[in-house]
Amino acid sequence: MPIALSNIVQALPSDETWGPPTTSDSLVDGVPYAPYSKGDKLGRMADWTSGDKDRDGRGGRQQYNRNYRDQQVYGAGTSSLFAVQVAEDESSFSVVDNTRTSTKKVFGRGGAATFRGRARGGRDQRGGRGNYQNARVGGRGGQQGYGYDQRGGRGRGGRRFGWKDYDKPQRNRDSSVNIKPDWTMLEEIDFARLLKLNLDTSNGQDLDDYGFLYYYDRAYDKPPVKNTERKLNVVDRAAYNVTTSSDPIIQELAEKDEATIFATDNILSMLMCATRSVYSWDMIITRQGNKIYLDKRDGSSLDMVSVNENAADAPLEASEGNKDSINFPGALALEATFINHNFANQTVMESETSRLEMSHENPFYNPSEETEPLASKAYKYRRFDLSLEKDEDPLHLIVRTEIDAVVKNNISGEDQMLTLKALNEFDQKAQGSGGALDWRAKLSSQRGAVVATEMKNNSCKLARWATQAILAKADVMKLGFVSRINPKAPDRHVILGVMGYDPRKFAEQMNLNLGNGWGIVRTIIDMVRKMKDGRYVLVKDPNKQLLRLYEVPMGTFEEGDEGDEVAEGTAAEENNEE
Template identity: 65%
Template sequence: MAPAFQLSALIASLPEDKDTIWGPPTTTDPYLNEVPYAPYSKGDKLGRMADWTQDSGKDGRDNRGGKGYKNYRDQQVYGAGTSSLFSYQHAEDEASFSVVDNTKTTKPRAGFGRGGGTIFRGRGARGGAATGGRGGATAGRGGAQRGPGGRGGAAFDNRGARGGRGGRRFGGWKDWDKPQRNRDASVIIKDSWKMLEEIDFNRLAKLNLETDEGEDIEGYGFLNTYDKSYDKAAGAKTAERRLAVQDRLFFNPTASEDPIIQELAAKDEATIFATETVLSMLMCAPRSVYPWDIVIVREGNKVFLDKRENSQVDYVSVNENATDPPLDVSEGNKDAMNTPHALALEATYINQNFAIQTVQENEKFDFPQPNPFYNPEEDSEPLGSKAYKYRRFDLSLNEEEPMHLIVRTELDAVVKQGTSAEQFVTIKALNEFDSTAQGAGGALNWRQKLGSQLGAVVATEMKNNSCKLARWTTQSILASAAQMKLGFVSRATPKDNNRHVILGVVSFKPREFASQMALNLNNGWGIVRTIVDMCMQMPEGKYVLVKDPNKPALRLYEVPVDAFDEDEEVVETKA
């Protein structure tokens, strides 16, 4: 600080003219007010006033994440969201100059070259890229192999890569560039229909209703004994058998056309009546992707859950829940036999024949009543092994307002365990069409992996066919079956959908299998009770519950009483 006498001398030397202006001299620069405005964001935060250790890019913006950006990763630099208008840019970037290294080095095997694929280091084949089919590559331990006809092939197919230890997981090749699938509804929505309610799956997943184990009311039909020779080690060569065509009759009428259900309804045995096919579809609705519909008929205080003739509910879907499910012909699928509808027909055909082939017809277990749908005077073909158990469940919320449901369940065979009582089983079949085709969902080759990696095969099927397996498990629990026989059936050759081979059979306890796939039956009962309560608040008539074809939601429509009575044009489901 200057001494006091110097400061007073300085003040005395100043001019006494009052017009003298203090401060910096004024300027007459005409460009002062023409400086361009630098935009800024009100959300910018002041992190540091200056950072002399950080190198700026060509355009004046900070190279965030560089060496100078160490302890400020989570802070915003003021004005970093906009480019600087005042930064000086070099005519040439000196950092781009480097010394040329002429040393010869061995180039690593690289990806996307001629016939090659991207290499991913991993432990065994799990850490590498998935098999890409023709022209694809299979990355094993630290290397890549060319697939058949691998010239110019890409490294990934639509299934993406299986990310293992040290590998990278891909969701699929050009997932962002895939067009949105627009499926058609399972039934034509007419203008005369009135939409009453729309429920998304998120709401359905929160419902819950505890019920009892159910009680048997009546039993009809007969069952053959299951052939235990099919229980050999799955995947073994000795377990392979040809699937033969079985000429047997099966009946699956809807609830309103079932004479036994009509008798039980006349006796006021319950409020709700359904078959296991329709009831399992409704209980597992949040897992469904493909469109379907259920006809609901209310007569007085009775509710019937029905299905239309040739309904989608009767068919067995294939890879419905896969990340990249099978495409239709209109969506670019060149293999007509691998479209969703063709695969559903094939899977339904396999299940019917497989259930008959795996039983011994020389041994029979008869229920108290014969098959209620078989007429020997009109039906010339023999009956297949099938029993119908009518069971009742209590869906009441309180004792003042009782509500019961009667469902017709189905059993496929009986198993004798020594001197103990017979155990009833259900028989289902999973089918493999082509592990390298589009829509396979990353499934393993069953002939190669079923014996050594059975758990991985079942886990993949749980992912790709979550809805189908959930329905089968629900049907087994509703029927109070002790076991569920799950067969693995594959095509004899991938390009022929008429000849099939049984690779093995695995047994599961239905409730244990339900816990493995996180299936909550209480949630299913809550869905049924919610839908029925909606219909009970409506006047008597006919309603249709439709699964939206393109989003996870259900819609309830009020339709005329004579709807579906005559042959109407039904849109074939393009899943």
């Protein structure tokens, strides 16, 4: 049965009324009374925007949202009195800002416009150039290729190196030699340790010389006549690059105990400049009693001339996505080796009556078997002292050095020894060019910039050439600049110019320290001297800056042995070249 509301009200005592009690005291049981209004609207159950100041210091949404700006919340000032004190520390708590930002470009006074190309995208808005910096190198637009214009785009002829480097695949090169399971790794030396070595040696002592030299043609020092380029011709001449242990002169010197260590300048320069190398290489070290021989195997990469090995973006292999077969690293090395052989033969004046004869004839030439005439070449056997104060017995090294030509000094009229080397330009727009300048346009006007770029892209190759010239005690090192007639024709070339340098001053320009090179040689030799008689292989890791020394069976790399088989990647590379 429903009960009427009036009956309930009448049943209440007269001193009790409906609602909160009326009292004059401000505190009831120690709790302050908060006034309220029947018109108050219930807010959100969890309103993160009201209350204390927002994280931006703007006082919450009440301070800036027009929906809450003029709304009066009755009793809001005392609501904090009933706030529950949370035991946990929430000072580190923050709200994720999910406010949308406008994608519309604003070009007004307060806009942050984005420009491309040569516009003012890198400058501040209004009021100066801001933090603008020009990172270009070598003239306008980063002509040397390793800088770029930070004003929003590439400079003229420049390239933005470092752009999306994180997205590039790791370069995984193949080893120059196939590491077999029966090889035992003895030492592992990183380049950081090698760079700290140093050994001061004398300038060397001449022991004997062989062969003959033609005189250099000075006409190549003059720049070519406009629209008339000198073609690089194929000059078939017999030249030899015999390994150390197969050299009959070194065998005689070893029998006479003239030295303890024997090498050729081609092999020794690679070891002395090892810290500049990027590609993999290997050499054979043989110990027989107290004699140590530094050799190369047949088909070794030491006989090839690399191209842009040290460039920031070196030429890619076919497996790395390079579709231009004529610009593979192996194909470029074969082309550069071909150029160097013909350049040295073409730039001399062949005359049987006007040539410089050495003390002995060429030790490798057999007239009854050879059909080609001999190339201009002199072999000088020189001895260097690598001894230290703590050594009980002296430690000497004999190296076979090479000289390519001779020239008369303009002032004194004396004969000066020359080495002839050639740099080659394949395609300045192709991948792997290293930001090289256009030689035809810049070689005559900006020779310094051209040479500086080559020092950067071919640091190891040029350091080896300078080292070989210093070991041979050559007076001048001639550098030729050879380019393709057409970027797509790797078998036809022209000589654009020749420059002469003092090898020692050239080494200083490259920051090449021969004392460090001798220190590397002495360190490797000391390792082998502590080991037993046998054969060892020193290999440059293809992907890391370190050397590894392996002990291999004595018959490795001999004729008929399969140990001289190169890595699969190198073999495939040679097939592409053929």
